[in-house]
Structures are given as C-alpha cells and as structure tokens.
Amino acid sequence: MTSSPLLRPAALDAHRPLSAPADHTDAELTALLGLLTTARPRIHTVAIGHSRDDASRAAAEAFTEAWRARGGSVLAVVDWPEQAASWLRPAQRLTAQAPDAWVIAAAPLGWIQLARRLRHSTAWSPGRTFGFAALAEPRAVALAGPDAPDGPHTPDDPHTPDDPHTLDGLRGATADGGRWEVRHGRLVTPPPSDGGDR
Numbered sequence: 001m002t003s004s005p006l007l008r009p010a011a012l013d014a015h016r017p018l019s020a021p022a023d024h025t026d027a028e029l030t031a032l033l034g035l036l037t038t039a040r041p042r043i044h045t046v047a048i049g050h051s052r053d054d055a056s057r058a059a060a061e062a063f064t065e066a067w068r069a070r071g072g073s074v075l076a077v078v079d080w081p082e083q084a085a086s087w088l089r090p091a092q093r094l095t096a097q098a099p100d101a102w103v104i105a106a107a108p109l110g111w112i113q114l115a116r117r118l119r120h121s122t123a124w125s126p127g128r129t130f131g132f133a134a135l136a137e138p139r140a141v142a143l144a145g146p147d148a149p150d151g152p153h154t155p156d157d158p159h160t161p162d163d164p165h166t167l168d169g170l171r172g173a174t175a176d177g178g179r180w181e182v183r184h185g186r187l188v189t190p191p192p193s194d195g196g197d198r
Contacts, residue, residue, distance in 0.1 A: 127169030
C-alpha cells in the first residue's frame with residue numbers, strides 16, 4: 001500500500017495565503033486557445049476543471065464557450081472545493097473520458113492537491129494540460145513537488161534530482177497574453193522555444 005499523495009494540512013497552511021484567482025482577460029483567453037489549437041498532436045476533445053471561486057468559474061465558462069465556437073468538444077466540466085478529503089472523485093471525473101487535453105482554471109492550493117491525486121491515481125498527463133494565469137504561481141509549483149513511481153513525494157520526503165516533477169509540462173497563458181510552462185519543477189515565463197509540442 002502506498003502513502004497518500006496529498007500534502008499534509010501543515011504544509012498547505014505554511015504556504016497561505018496565495019493570491020486568489022483574478023478575473024481572466026481577453027488576451028489570456030486568446031493565448032490559451034492559441035496554445036491548444038497549435039499543439040500537436042491536434043486537440044479536439046477537452047475536459048475542463050475549475051475551483052469554485054467566481055473568477056475560476058467564469059474563466060471555465062468563457063473557455064467552454066470559445067472552444068465550442070471553434071468546433072471543439074468539451075467532454076466534461078468538473079469543479080472542486082478548495083479542501084477535500086481525498087480528491088479522488090474530481091480526479092476520476094476529469095479523466096474518465098480520456099480527453100485529448102485538460103484545461104484548468106483554479107486557485108493554486110486546491111489545484112496542487114488535485115494534481116497530486118491525478119498524477120498518483122489516474123492516467124492524467126501534465127504535458128497535455130493547459131491553465132489560466134492563476135496557476136502560474138512559483139510557490140505553488142514548488143509545493144506540488146517531485147513525482148515518484150508510487151506517487152508524488154511529500155515536501156518532507158527525500159527525492160532525487162532525477163524524479164520528474166508532478167507538474168512538468170503543464171503550460172498556460174498569462175493575463176497579458178504571454179505564456180508560461182513548468183519545466184524541471186520550475187515555472188518558466190516565457191517558455192523557451194524548442195520547436196515542438198508534446
């Protein structure tokens with residue numbers, strides 16, 4: 001039996017407060033849509049996840065409308081509270097229909113817990129996940145921690161530099177229309193251009 005991938009309450013409390021999500025901008029939504037439409041292999045189906053604050057809910061709704069207007073398909077829209085016992089139910093709902101990609105609009109701390117559960121308990125891939133600007137929070141990226149074969153380590157557990165990070169490959173848009181990405185456990189803004197997408 002493996003240990004829980006979730007962060008202990010004390011670890012989360014040590015990183016409060018992180019900024020609440022701000023209202024998304026038109027430039028942010030446009031940049032996010034651009035990331036998905038230029039990704040290879042081509043993305044048609046998405047699952048959208050959001051926390052329950054007003055800004056995240058509005059961002060998810062705006063993305064849903066814009067994606068469908070472009071002919072894309074939304075397989076699921078899943079929300080979650082900022083605190084949950086196991087995070088397994090929203091993780092399973094997000095991954096149940098095997099979308100081409102995931103789009104996330106969320107407050108950072110709840111997202112970290114869900115991402116750790118997703119990585120540990122589902123076939124979710126951060127490299128096929130795209131986020132709004134609120135996820136581009138360096139402290140939250142660090143807190144998400146490295147991944148291990150039996151699930152992410154907690155911040156107190158030892159890990160090696162070769163352990164992949166829970167969020168490596170996650171990318172998204174900034175409020176001004178720029179781009180960000182998590183590479184080797186670090187937030188990179190803008191990401192270096194390497195000429196290819198996963």
